[in-house]
Amino acid sequence: MIMECVPNFSEGRDKEIIEKIAGAFRAKKGVRLLDYSSDADHNRMVVTAVGESVALKTAVLEAVGTAVERIDMNKHTGQHPRMGAVDVVPFIPIRGCTMEEAIKLAEEVGEAVAQQYGLPVFFYEKSASAPHRENLANVRKGEFEGLDEKLLSPDWIPDCGPCRKHPTAGAVAIGARTPLVAYNVNLGTNNLAIAKCIAGKVRHIGGGLRYCKAMGVELKERGIVQVSMNLTDYSRTALYRAFELVQMEARRYGVSVVGSEIIGLVPMEALADTAAYYLRLENFSAQQVLEAHLME
Numbered sequence: 001m002i003m004e005c006v007p008n009f010s011e012g013r014d015k016e017i018i019e020k021i022a023g024a025f026r027a028k029k030g031v032r033l034l035d036y037s038s039d040a041d042h043n044r045m046v047v048t049a050v051g052e053s054v055a056l057k058t059a060v061l062e063a064v065g066t067a068v069e070r071i072d073m074n075k076h077t078g079q080h081p082r083m084g085a086v087d088v089v090p091f092i093p094i095r096g097c098t099m100e101e102a103i104k105l106a107e108e109v110g111e112a113v114a115q116q117y118g119l120p121v122f123f124y125e126k127s128a129s130a131p132h133r134e135n136l137a138n139v140r141k142g143e144f145e146g147l148d149e150k151l152l153s154p155d156w157i158p159d160c161g162p163c164r165k166h167p168t169a170g171a172v173a174i175g176a177r178t179p180l181v182a183y184n185v186n187l188g189t190n191n192l193a194i195a196k197c198i199a200g201k202v203r204h205i206g207g208g209l210r211y212c213k214a215m216g217v218e219l220k221e222r223g224i225v226q227v228s229m230n231l232t233d234y235s236r237t238a239l240y241r242a243f244e245l246v247q248m249e250a251r252r253y254g255v256s257v258v259g260s261e262i263i264g265l266v267p268m269e270a271l272a273d274t275a276a277y278y279l280r281l282e283n284f285s286a287q288q289v290l291e292a293h294l295m296e
Contacts, residue, residue: 001096002050003105004179005060006264007089009045009067010082012038017070018045024063030055035265041219042228043078044087046182046264050094053105060089061112068117068169073144079217080228083140083147084170086113090125091176102176103127110174114161120151120171121160127175129159136173137213144170181231181270182263183239184217185246188256192218195225198249202227202242209245211237224258234270240277268292 011017018038025033031051038045049059064086071085089109091102103126110121128134132155142150147165150156157163158171165171187195195216200206203214211233217226227246231237247257272286286292 001052001101002094003053003056003097003102004048004050004092004094005056005089006046006048006092007060007063008087009047009063009071010043010073010076010078010085010087011045011067011071012043012078013040014070017066020070021045021063021066022047024066025049025059028055028059031059037263039263041078041221042080042217043076044080044082048265053097053101056091057105057109057112060109061116064089064113064117064119064172068119068166072168073170074168076144079219081137081140081143081215082170083142083144084119084166084172086119086169086172087140088124088136089113089172089174092179093176099126099176099178106174106176110160113172113174114158117166117169119161119166119169120147120158120163122156122171122173123159124173124175125177130155139173147171178233179267181234181239181266182229183231183242183260184226184228184263185243185260186219186222186224186226186258187250188258189225189253190218190223191253191255192216192225194250194253194255195227197253198246199227199229201249202229202245209237209241212242231270234267234273238273238277239270240274243274 022036033049035048067085091106093102106127113119114121122139124136124139199214199216202208203212204210213230215228217228269286276284
């Protein structure tokens with residue numbers, strides 16, 4: 001059984017903290033650290049790990065402990081929305097396990113996080129206890145600074161843990177979901193209003209792509225802006241569609257696309273689908289990729 005976990009931590013600048021969090025997933029029996037990346041502008045770290053449920057749970061709890069101990073949200077600033085030192089912990093069934101097992105693991109981790117670290121825990125996506133908690137954007141709305149007021153509402157009583165924010169670590173969203181692709185498109189302008197406007201047109205809630213969430217982000221270190229997206233079902237909203245729509249919307253402002261990036265890992269099929277589109281490959285299948293057979 002292989003379960004994937006992609007926890008996001010609110011630290012993208014302090015290399016010592018970043019390495020210590022990643023260390024929770026290194027050299028652990030039953031767990032494999034596949035990737036971790038950080039970004040100073042977003043001030044965020046994303047870890048990708050796979051493993052057996054029990055071993056993965058142990059590693060995640062260790063990483064959460066490090067984040068709670070070392071990250072003070074009262075001092076945190078960054079371009080990415082966040083409500084806690086450990087912002088979100090999704091579990092994704094990959095091989096030999098079901099979504100139901102991912103939900104069960106998310107619930108076990110949520111209860112342990114609440115008990116060990118005193119964090120309010122909200123279950124989201126497939127683990128959500130109510131429809132209004134399914135969308136991560138709703139759960140995170142108000143961010144760390146708005147948690148005190150949010151937790152006063154009967155609609156936002158935590159699923160686990162105290163009904164008050166942790167003074168330095170805030171709260172965390174934990175859940176089970178299908179694989180997604182974190183994909184960003186960089187624009188040749190420093191006008192954040194343009195990126196936000198394009199994001200509003202691209203995302204589903206604004207009438208854009210069905211399985212796309214998007215926001216405009218300023219990359220101060222590079223002097224440009226970005227349309228940051230989560231493609232929640234890459235098989236129905238392909239990477240190339242997201243890229244082409246951003247590029248099309250950017251033209252109305254006389255802005256060019258200067259690059260794009262994938263955060264964390266991406267399924268091979270998502271890239272194969274995009275390659276087939278741009279190369280105009282006929283009758284192409286991901287099974288024609290050499291590495292697909294080497295992994296069998």
